[in-house]
Amino acid sequence: MSINATPTGADVAADETSESTGRHATVPTQRGGRRKPPLSENKKAERRLGLLLCAPAALVMIAVTAYPIIYSVWLSLQRFDLRFPDQREFIGLENYVTVLTNEFWWTAFGVTMLITVVTVAVELVLGMGLAIIMHRTLVGRGLVRTSALIPYGIVTVVAAFSWRYAWTPGTGYLADLFSDGAPLTERASSLAIIMLAEIWKTTPFMALLLMAGLALVPEDLLKAASTDGATAWQKFTKVMLPVMKPAILVALLFRTLDAFRVFDNIFVLTAGGNETSSVSMLAYNNLIRGLNLGIGSTMSVLIFITVAIIAFVFVKLFGTAAPGSDDGERR
């Protein structure tokens, strides 16, 4: 067990019980060899229990993510095709060159970006509307909330099949909406349908996150704005939006990274045909269909890096609004 609750040196039982010094002095230099203020037995027991309770969760999370991602980097540096296991060898960055000069990769990257930007933008608007309806409606609040939860809860694959059959000529009720032919066999209409399916599925989630922010808007403030003659739009932009800003940013961050992972809908709706593959779809195809672990892993690493960059940009642009940054102590 590498997780050790108590600092090993200089903690002979003493009566130093001052919470704040104990807390702040020891966190950064747990085994730094420096003198630490001794901890009371109680404090020590608390730390030990805290670490003990967190250890299983932390171990599972790290074992299933950190180790594989490192392993993934290692795999991405090899020529490793399961169909030709004899040819496995270390080839440095060659896979990265292969992927980054491949037009399929960039097409998929563009598709993923397009889907991410469009769906998140539309969802923000629709989600805000839905959040306001769920929060303020005078009638049938329970009904609206229950209905809105259904897209959130439903299995994505099920919803995707519903959309697929809806747009299948002959079978579907939507197929003839835009006249000619099969919408799911053309690139532009396929992408539009994929985005529609994504938006339908995840707008409620966006709305729920926004509703959490909406609940923080003080009622008095809105009343005061009304008495001062503010219009509904002014109340929205001048009173509600500023209060909701943190909630909006959290919702945007979560949804952006989630949208970037888009996979299920594409798999069912087009199977990536007509250049509608997302990066996830492409990585999956190289891995499971192509059995090329080297290239598949390279794509995995590149996706991971992209997501990290997006998250970093969000946090940098919007300061510490991301959850977790100031979370631990707040109530």
Added chain:
Amino acid sequence: MAVETTTRAKLRWGLLDVLVVVFALVPVLWIASLSFKTPATLTDGNFIPREWTLDNYRTIFDTDQFVRALVNSIGIALIATLIAVVLGAMAAYAISRLDFPGKKLLVGVSLLIAMFPQVSLVSPLFEIERQLKIFDTWLGLILPYITFALPLAIYTLSAFFKQIPWDLEKAAKMDGATQGQAFRRVIAPLAAPGLFTTAILVFIFCWNDFLFAISLTSTERSRTVPAALSFFTGASQFEDPTGAICAAAVVITVPIILFVLFFQRRIVSGLTSGAVKG
């Protein structure tokens, strides 16, 4: 005057409500409708079936393919939920109540995992699980599910735990209970509603997964329903599987609808409380 405006306002809200309900339900009703259609009317494009039948449901429950997948889905989701909630509750209790080094790190790590692109794990997990001989087993799916459910569980549960009247714990300790006893005897019962809500959210997450389910399985042994759907072939190889797929889709939607109907309030509070802290 005032009465009139409220009636008008109510009407306006009512219309918006209807819009939301229609928007949310149409795709669900559509697939349900397809599942009740006979093969002859399946492709008539009518939203409401002209002829009703339960044949599609009979077909899928007769095939081992679906029943096995349903058992896998239920078993895997339940086990993963149970473990994730227990581990998550321990961690969330520590985060919301105790002072220990590495707390912020844990919160940060779970946030990172919540945003982690799952497809990045598919290739390494595929290879690692093959080596460990847990590829295409329940365990092979349960492990990633727990991992990705844990951040959700930890966030939701710590939000719930922060609302618990902790003086009761102090009282228990004053009466001679240890911290552990205080947790089990006093806090756990109070935390039960939060645990239950979290369990629902985690279950929905596991129930929903598709990417891991198709990547880390290769046979009926551990394939869950969402993954099995894409391999469906109807009663015989040459039959159109649409009806069967729709029936299976409806079957796995039923639990979600039940959760949502009975626990709407809890699910909403669970999702929003986890988010509001940021």
